[in-house]
Amino acid sequence: MIGLRHTAPIDITHQAQQLGIALWDTIPEGATHILQWNTDRLELLSIHDKAIVCVDFVKGAAAHRRQFGGGRGQPVAKAIGIKGEYIPRILDATAGLGGDAYVLASLGCSMTLIERTPIAYLLLSDGLKRAAADGQTAEIAARMTLHFGDGRAWLTERAQGLGPLAAQEFDVVYLDPMFPEPGKRAKSKKSMAAFQTLIGGDEDADALLAPARLIAKKRIIVKRPRLAPLMAGARPDFVFDGESTRFDGYLPTGGIQKENN
Ligand SMILES: C[S@@+](CC[C@H](N)C(=O)[O-])C[C@H]1O[C@@H](n2cnc3c(N)ncnc32)[C@H](O)[C@@H]1O
Structure with missing residues (x-):
């Protein structure tokens, strides 16, 4: 409670x-x-x-990562495909506490975030407000727009040219749902483990992949614990392996543009 x-x-x-x-x-x-x-x-x-x-993009780990985080060389940036002048517009349909989105926004990506859990949404919107008010992070926060809602419904509506995102184009859809089995989740700090227990496993996550593939122009990236099974059992088109995390990449099925990054 x-x-x-x-x-x-x-x-x-x-x-x-x-x-x-x-x-x-x-x-x-x-x-x-x-x-x-x-x-x-x-x-x-x-x-x-x-x-x-709590969500703090100004001090602590986020500040350290901003300064020393490895820039475009870090696995999430490579998976997203940031290269040269190409800085993708990303829809993060499972925003959580915004850690990955913040990293990508700090590399210049415009981020649209959707989160369906009231607690995570409130914590993240509070963190974003503080980031917007600080001179070091305001520019990054300005690239992040958070919405409360269900990612699957928003993706599906967007695929039909409807809903709040109807007028927006996304190069990449990023998906990082909570993995259902705690034993197979990536290791996390005590505080994050408590948060994960509160949020629970996103048992319905497989349903995100098909609508994501309809709207992304370039690729869909699914973040998983390294040994976790595939989302919706779908074989990825490419994979970036990290130490404890894997990024599975899928090409769009929308048939709009071919992968070229
Ligand atoms: C593992 S966390 C995401 C962590 C995030 N990438 C970060 O770096 O902080 C998963 C989050 O996705 C949210 N989520 C899962 N399915 C969703 C859906 N269909 N729509 C919106 N949010 C969803 C969960 O509520 C949870 O907060």
Whole structure:
């Protein structure tokens, strides 16, 4: 059971209410997680092990990665196919806490993000607001647009030329759903493991691939734990292997443009 502590700023409280998140003055019995405002940020506290998750693109790991992260040489950038003047427009249909999207936006990609879990959406939108207000990260945050919704529905509508993304073109669709079996997920910190448990496995993830292949102009990239089975059992057209992660690449079936990156 999860709720927002009633001390958060009014805009966040309002957003949380619209997303159906409970508002708590006192923490009820049986609560497992609390969303709470801490000085200048929204964070998720796991009551059981006190692990905290928040999205911070300005300091800490994100700042380090911005400075020393390996630029276009890092596996996610290679998989996406950033090369020379070509900087793709990307639809990330499983945004999560926006880590991958931020890396790609910091390499110049324009990122449209969709997240369906209210908690992840709230944490990410709070992180993006702080990034937009900081001189070091404002330009990167300006390349990231977050929407609340179901990626499959948005992709399907877009494939029919309908919905909120009807007027947008995407070179790449990026998919990184939560892998259902915890034992096979990539290793993560205690705080992230608590977050993953809260979100659960995305059992319906296979359904994202077909509509993604209809709308991407160049490629679809699916991030998986290295030994995980293929999404929807579909054999990729190319693969980038990392240490614990694999990026499976698929070509579009929309028949609009051929792969050339
Ligand atoms: C493994 S996380 C993504 C992590 C992200 N790539 C990052 O770097 O932070 C998977 C996220 O995808 C979201 N998700 C899964 N299926 C989705 C769907 N059909 N529509 C929108 N979001 C979805 C889950 O709620 C979860 O937050």
